Amino acid sequence: MNLNNIEHADCLDYLRDIPDESVDVTFADPPFNLKKKYSSYWDNLDVAQYVDWCHQWLRELVRVTKPSGSIFIHNIPKWLSYYCQVLNEIADFRHWIAWEAMSTPLGKTLLPTHYGILFYAKDNSQLKFYDIRYPHHRCRKCNTLRKDYGGKKKLLHPFGPLISDVWTDLYRIKHNKRRDKHPCQLPIPLLERIILMSTDEGDVVLDPFMGTGTTAVAAKRLGRKYIGTDIDAEYVKIATGHADEVQSKSKIGNSWVSLYLDKVATLRDVDWDDIQQYFDIPDPRPEIDNKSIKYKDGKLKSIEESLYKVEEKNPPKKMSVTVYRGKQETREEIQIDA
Ligand SMILES: C[S@@+](CC[C@H](N)C(=O)[O-])C[C@H]1O[C@@H](n2cnc3c(N)ncnc32)[C@H](O)[C@@H]1O
Secondary structure, eight states, rough: OOEEEEEEEEHHHHTTTTTOOOOOEEEEEOSSSSSOOOOSOBOOOHHHHHHHHHHHHHHHHHHHHEEEEEEEEEEHHHHHHHHHHHHHHHEEEEEEEEEEOOOOSOOOOTOOEEEEEEEEEEOOGOOOOOOEEEOOOOOOTTOSSSOOGGGGGOOOOOOBOOOOOEEEEEOOOOOOGSSSSSSSSOOOOHHHHHHHOOOTTTOOEEEEOOOHHHHHHHHTTOOOOOOOOEEHHHHHHHHHHHHHHSSOOOEETEEEEEEEEEEEEEEEEGGGGGGGGEEEOSSGGGGGOOOOOETTTSSSHHHHHHHHOOOOOOOOOOOEEEEETTTTTEEEEOOOOO
């Protein structure tokens, strides 16, 4: 296996050449079969064709994953329900993570507002898994915690709670200046959360639908290795460029963390003992209810900037949003007011 490399190939051809049980974690974000505009892929198969194709690469993903490894699949709930049929036979179900999708609350009852991320273990009894924490949700105006801890404020964790299976704190990429010419680029902190939860430094993460290389970038930022493919030569070029450019520096002290907009978006519970010395922590503990912890020397922003340069020269005039009309989901550009 050629590590830290993104190939231009069809995922099935590529996966068939990967040895059994050789990869620590697999993540897949396939085309959703929703008529999206990819450069070299027709995203409009009939249901049986699409599901059959997905079942083929799902079997391959489980085959190449190590016994201690995890398999994560991102898609809309409809297709995930078909994926469970095959995955339940060949792997161990762990969680259905609901990732809140940004959408305009107009249109219809039971508007789809979450993407699902299936989390399967290759073998539950051997699974490598780390508890992870995210920052407390606070009221924007008064900074008080949104969750009521009642009489248990003494038990508050200074950084934030262990993550549940509903993720509402990570957002899809809204601004065009932060995205490439790709219809469904995922945000880096989403992949970083998955990688922190399921791998150690040096582990190998495989993504058979690399797109713009989000998985590769997240893996490299966190000191992991990546491999993967995309059927589109242009996307392979973009993904390779990003992965080459990015640095393996997303650390506080000795611990890998996920950083987003000069905040820690995710850290591992086991690392808190090492990381806490870098924060000013309100004391006594119940004060955390209305006071945030702060990074001591204000350097988080510069760590993040050194990881990935964002082109700030041209402020965005438009952003793209998901619009639902009947059964049809489309992404449309809307004007941003100055
Ligand atoms: C939903 S996108 C992945 C986006 C990616 N997660 C990101 O953050 O940029 C799906 C990708 O799968 C690629 N693709 C479609 N069919 C493929 C195939 N048979 N083999 C490999 N890649 C394929 C498309 O070119 C597209 O880039």
